[in-house]
Amino acid sequence: MLSRIACGVMCVIFMTAAEAQAARVTASAMDANGNVYVTGWRAVVAGSQWEISTTKYDKNGNKVWSHNYPNSAAMPDAESWGLAVDPAGNVYVAAHVGTATDVDCLLIKYPYDYMQGDDPEWVRTWDGGYGHDQHWTIAIDSDGFIYVTGYSMQSHEGVLSSDIVTMKYDGAGNMVWGAPALYNGPANGGENGFAIVVDPVTKNVFVTGRSRGAENSLEIITIMYDSGGAQKWAQRYKGPVATGVNGGTSLALDEAGAVYVTGTSQSSTGLDIVTLKYDAQGHQLWVSRYDGPGNSNDQPAPLAGGTTGIYNGNYMQNNQGLIVATEVLNPVPELRYLIGRVDALDVGRGLRTALLAKLNASLDSLLSPNADVRRNAPHVLGAFVNQMQALMAEGQMPAAVGRELTAVANQIIKGILGIGTTVVYVTGQSTNAAGNPDFVTIKYNAADGSPMWNLPGQPGTTPEKSGTPANIALRYNGPANSTDRSWAIAMDGDGNIFATGPSMADSARSVDFYTTKYFVNTYQPAVLAEARYDGTGHGIDQACGFAMWRDPESGRYYIYRDASGKDYVVVTGNSIGTDTSAPSTQDYLTIAYDGKLAQRWLQRYYW
Ligand SMILES: [Ca+2]
Ligand SMILES: [Ca+2]
Numbered sequence: 001m002l003s004r005i006a007c008g009v010m011c012v013i014f015m016t017a018a019e020a021q022a023a024r025v026t027a028s029a030m031d032a033n034g035n036v037y038v039t040g041w042r043a044v045v046a047g048s049q050w051e052i053s054t055t056k057y058d059k060n061g062n063k064v065w066s067h068n069y070p071n072s073a074a075m076p077d078a079e080s081w082g083l084a085v086d087p088a089g090n091v092y093v094a095a096h097v098g099t100a101t102d103v104d105c106l107l108i109k110y111p112y113d114y115m116q117g118d119d120p121e122w123v124r125t126w127d128g129g130y131g132h133d134q135h136w137t138i139a140i141d142s143d144g145f146i147y148v149t150g151y152s153m154q155s156h157e158g159v160l161s162s163d164i165v166t167m168k169y170d171g172a173g174n175m176v177w178g179a180p181a182l183y184n185g186p187a188n189g190g191e192n193g194f195a196i197v198v199d200p201v202t203k204n205v206f207v208t209g210r211s212r213g214a215e216n217s218l219e220i221i222t223i224m225y226d227s228g229g230a231q232k233w234a235q236r237y238k239g240p241v242a243t244g245v246n247g248g249t250s251l252a253l254d255e256a257g258a259v260y261v262t263g264t265s266q267s268s269t270g271l272d273i274v275t276l277k278y279d280a281q282g283h284q285l286w287v288s289r290y291d292g293p294g295n296s297n298d299q300p301a302p303l304a305g306g307t308t309g310i311y312n313g314n315y316m317q318n319n320q321g322l323i324v325a326t327e328v329l330n331p332v333p334e335l336r337y338l339i340g341r342v343d344a345l346d347v348g349r350g351l352r353t354a355l356l357a358k359l360n361a362s363l364d365s366l367l368s369p370n371a372d373v374r375r376n377a378p379h380v381l382g383a384f385v386n387q388m389q390a391l392m393a394e395g396q397m398p399a400a401v402g403r404e405l406t407a408v409a410n411q412i413i414k415g416i417l418g419i420g421t422t423v424v425y426v427t428g429q430s431t432n433a434a435g436n437p438d439f440v441t442i443k444y445n446a447a448d449g450s451p452m453w454n455l456p457g458q459p460g461t462t463p464e465k466s467g468t469p470a471n472i473a474l475r476y477n478g479p480a481n482s483t484d485r486s487w488a489i490a491m492d493g494d495g496n497i498f499a500t501g502p503s504m505a506d507s508a509r510s511v512d513f514y515t516t517k518y519f520v521n522t523y524q525p526a527v528l529a530e531a532r533y534d535g536t537g538h539g540i541d542q543a544c545g546f547a548m549w550r551d552p553e554s555g556r557y558y559i560y561r562d563a564s565g566k567d568y569v570v571v572t573g574n575s576i577g578t579d580t581s582a583p584s585t586q587d588y589l590t591i592a593y594d595g596k597l598a599q600r601w602l603q604r605y606y607w
């Protein structure tokens with residue numbers, strides 16, 4: 001048996017036989033020289049034996065090496081789920097290996113100078129002693145320590161259920177914490193760790209995932225361990241439905257050590273995308289829910305809704321659904337945007353004229369060639385803020401409008417002064433008014449969780465409804481008005497955002513890779529470039545994530561940019577090739593695009 005999400009004794013999700021024949025890309029990364037590493041797993045014998053396959057390409061797309069593990073009939077169940085490269089170029093693959101009744105956590109190290117035909121430098125397995133144990137994902141720090149999380153079956157009061165299991169290894173393969181950290185929830189039910197990050201300064205470790213709650217709900221669980229593996233806090237979020245399905249899927253840290261989590265959360269009308277902020281001490285600072293225009297299912301990437309019938313975990317690259325960044329707003333175009341908003345306000349003409357006079361005076365100051373005049377721009381804009389607040393206090397300005405426009409003006413003032421704002425980007429899929437899922441990307445202010453975009457009248461949205469303004473999100477509904485799912489988000493060195501995932505094209509080519517680039521540091525974001533890829537078999541082609549480079553200082557992941565300034569937007573996923581006989585129904589596909597999403601190279605890996 002293969003590829004399960006254990007969520008306790010009550011639910012274990014298994015793949016269908018048809019899926020079991022296929023291969024899956026599950027993780028990828030890039031090193032400091034632009035080399036690309038891709039891992040996944042494939043059927044050796046259709047339906048009964050699988051092995052892990054990991055490949056290195058150089059930045060021009062030439063295959064450097066490939067290694068399969070273990071190709072053993074005695075251990076027929078081997079699947080990888082995470083890949084990370086340390087600053088020295090050593091490559092680690094997080095996985096599981098075993099039999100239908102007992103798989104164990106597996107970690108493989110390929111050294112930086114690994115050559116085709118070599119054995120891995122080391123292989124470590126860990127057996128919790130009660131059946132299935134597996135790593136879902138991996139993180140790395142600048143000192144070369146490796147962190148993995150996943151689940152481990154454990155015995156609680158004589159009943160077996162899964163706990164979150166988190167481990168720290170050094171580069172020599174020693175388990176640093178002595179024993180893995182296990183988290184068991186209050187219900188002695190099923191727990192899963194889906195994403196992990198490490199604070200680059202404190203080396204505190206953050207894990208998010210899913211945990212069974214007291215009312216049989218599935219809840220978002222977020223845990224912090226210190227650098228020695230001691231659990232410092234664990235916070236749960238169960239959402240508005242008592243027995244709801246919730247799960248954390250991605251997380252990231254800001255420079256103050258606060259942690260942001262995105263996940264799936266059930267509401268009375270389906271699933272919502274939920275984003276949470278906790279400070280470093282574990283206090284929940286805000287929660288922001290997104291319910292799309294279809295008022296139905298909305299989920300961040302990757303999907304973790306195992307009990308809802310829309311589980312797509314086999315296609316995921318873990319922890320690619322959320323980005324935290326610090327940005328400085330460009331004040332001139334944003335001030336023009338604010339002028340347009342105020343000009344459209346339904347207030348008295350005299351009042352509108354007075355507000356616009358302050359904004360236009362501020363814009364004139366900003367554009368002045370005289371430095372002394374330019375310095376006056378924030379003060380004039382401050383007078384606008386003061387007048388807005390007075391109008392709100394007097395009841396002459398609707399509070400929601402006044403608050404939003406005041407927030408915009410304050411952001412522009414920060415932009416003029418060169419002060420950065422920490423923001424959060426979340427991507428996923430969201431049901432539109434026609435009832436099918438679209439790509440969705442949302443930007444929040446990290447200070448309070450308020451949305452930062454305004455996109456009225458975009459295709460696929462409905463008028464603003466209570467709770468979620470429809471116009472806060474960038475959406476993409478593909479040409480078939482069918483299924484489009486954003487499964488990963490990435491940022492380049494200029495702060496532009498990329499999203500990728502599967503998108504339905506038409507009946508002749510089915511689902512394609514769809515990748516898009518957005519200009520985002522603005523109140524009205526725009527599409528900069530798009531790319532669609534149909535495989536050679538013209539079947540289902542599913543992009544599952546980006547191969548990204550980890551900045552060793554910040555610990556954050558970015559689109560790779562080489563020394564000459566060229567971007568490498570590398571997308572990996574699964575694609576139907578021309579050989580459709582089992583077990584080779586699907587190929588690994590890796591595409592490298594340039595910064596304009598023109599294809600640099602493409603590698604199809606099949607057997
Ligand atoms: Ca085991
Ligand atoms: Ca919803």
Ligand SMILES: [Ca+2]
Nearest residue numbers: 437438477482
């Ligand atoms: Ca759609």
Ligand SMILES: [Ca+2]
Nearest residue numbers: 509511534539
């Ligand atoms: Ca296709």
